[in-house]
């Protein structure tokens with residue numbers, strides 16, 4: 001035991017810094033730790049400056065990028081749009097397996113509220129990002145300041161309160177010393193595999209610049225263990241019994257498999273049991289497409305193989321999935337009256353969905369436990385079941401081939417032919433990024449995923465405009481230089497590692513929503529590969545609108561006609577010229593042959609390169625296979641126009657198939 005400390009002989013060591021300087025110094029010394037590896041928790045800070053962060057955090061970042069060479073630095077990244085900075089951070093975090101994240105600093109008011117969509121996206125997808133919006137003065141010497149929205153009945157409300165419901169942790173630092181507990185809680189949540197998402201520390205701008213004597217211990221290096229909780233013994237026993245009694249089990253692998261790096265464990269589990277594996281959008285890549293147990297995407301955008309298995313499954317084993325309506329075909333997919341669910345999930349919330357047997361654990365640890373518990377007692381599916389899905393998988397593969405085939409080199413390609421041409425060139429190095437439009441469905445159905453991190457489709461929030469900034473985040477996480485995982489610590493980092501081909505695939509509507517981060521890719525000289533698929537509007541929503549009685553309102557980019565509708569000629573918009581004007585090298589492809597060459601050229605290009613292609617409207621041969629399962633979009637119950645009346649009849653038929661799993 002050490003002697004009691006005398007207050008008089010050893011005064012606590014302190015460091016006088018502003019709140020912003022203390023925060024940046026603190027963030028520079030935080031690490032995550034998992035499976036014996038350590039990573040910087042906050043790899044870099046994105047920022048757009050204005051009043052509310054220019055003098056506080058801005059000044060602190062200047063100091064953290066220079067000065068004391070021995071101290072860890074905080075790299076700064078310049079973004080163009082606050083929402084896009086969050087998307088970049090999310091792309092980075094996902095590529096880093098949630099072991100490293102970015103911070104995002106903004107000015108007050110519009111800069112801060114521009115974060116809301118990105119924050120929701122991060123939280124929905126359970127990907128860590130630290131948001132540092134500037135906030136109005138804590139001391140309030142002169143209300144209102146520029147960009148302050150006043151609330152007459154509540155003086156302590158600011159626009160940043162919009163970030164509360166989309167954040168996993170929120171605090172407003174109204175005094176310097178309040179940063180100490182808040183910063184520690186923020187790190188806890190970012191590194192917590194069950195709770196992670198957007199974490200917001202709102203920073204009143206006067207407090208950012210205020211000095212305080214910080215205890216030296218605040219700046220000690222800290223490691224946050226990303227835990228792998230093991231399952232409860234009784235839950236595991238119940239799970240084993242459920243699997244052993246299943247005759248037609250089906251695994252639904254979600255994003256949790258990837259976040260937990262459980263792919264190999266899943267492969268070992270299926271090798272032992274031969275249970276087929278279907279995947280959600282976030283889980284695609286859990287097994288390679290050519291793994292015998294991989295039956296592809298499930299649900300509304302799923303394969304015929306996976307959806308047929310889902311309809312007859314007696315045990316659905318959900319691993320790291322949230323069971324969205326796309327996965328369950330809006331509660332119509334799991335038709336077997338005897339179906340039960342077993343959910344391996346790190347959150348109790350998801351583990352209990354669909355009245356499942358819960359198995360609350362880390363995906364990898366849980367699967368390891370399940371594998372060894374089953375190995376002792378022996379379990380393997382009936383060979384006839386295996387033969388059945390293997391045959392169905394081969395039949396689906398022929399449909400993929402048919403959708404990808406582009407026999408006429410001089411023709412304008414359809415969208416699925418674009419994917420086929422990309423498929424022909426991609427290796428396991430390529431990473432595809434997409435989030436919205438008709439591409440996520442086509443990709444989920446058709447893409448042959450060759451590596452665990454190849455398929456990067458954000459479909460939790462399906463946010464148009466995620467693609468380009470997310471690709472930047474992925475490039476920062478995987479590239480040779482730049483502010484990403486600390487060199488040498490993940491065994492593959494360092495200046496010799498080449499960039500991987502990272503593709504942002506965007507529709508024309510998506511491009512127009514958020515092209516600005518092209519400038520960031522140009523500034524950082526990142527070899528972003530952008531493919532713009534031009535079809536003059538929202539093909540996806542147009543088709544949906546037609547099916548639900550919306551008559552395609554507002555889904556085509558056309559001039560107004562004489563009656564005020566939008567049936568005039570297509571708008572003379574040149575997105576290729578737009579991308580070029582932002583600094584990209586642009587390759588225009590008019591035909592299948594052009595496109596093949598352009599993709600090959602872009603794939604090896606060293607700078608940011610755009611491939612622009614006008615796509616042909618697909619027919620039943622050149623388009624994707626139709627939806628194999630329903631999606632619930634309620635149709636007007638009463639309407640005068642025939643399109644909606646007819647759509648409602650079909651809707652009522654589909655609704656009858658909905659069921660609650662209790």
Ligand SMILES: Cc1ncc(C[n+]2csc(CCOP(=O)(O)OP(=O)(O)O)c2C)c(N)n1
Nearest residue numbers: 436437438464507508509510537538539540
């Ligand atoms: C930010 C945002 N706003 C609206 C939507 C709804 N939405 C989904 S797809 C889509 C149209 C996408 O158009 P485009 O990128 O051209 O793809 P296409 O449908 O033509 O394949 C819209 C508006 C969304 N997903 N995200």
Ligand SMILES: [Mg+2]
Nearest residue numbers: 507508509537
């Ligand atoms: Mg479009």
